[in-house]
Amino acid sequence: MVGLLRPISWFTLAWRSSVSIESRLDSEAYGQRWMAETAFSAIKRRYGSAVRPRAWYREFRELVLTAAVYNLEQAIKD
Numbered sequence: 001m002v003g004l005l006r007p008i009s010w011f012t013l014a015w016r017s018s019v020s021i022e023s024r025l026d027s028e029a030y031g032q033r034w035m036a037e038t039a040f041s042a043i044k045r046r047y048g049s050a051v052r053p054r055a056w057y058r059e060f061r062e063l064v065l066t067a068a069v070y071n072l073e074q075a076i077k078d
Helices: 010-015 027-047 056-077
Strands: none
Touching: 027 056
């Protein structure tokens, strides 16, 4: 996956101090981010934002199962 920021040298930053982060954003990666944020928002609205288990492996299992159920619902809906 391409990072959100294109690499830029320190020389370029020192030479052009007016370079803003917004001008270096990679629009394709940003497009992937808003799609992921939309899916996270939909999952939180439907299933709640709290993760109940306390052990890390149970938290992971709950998140994976929640995402799997959401994906199945989306596949059936379409």
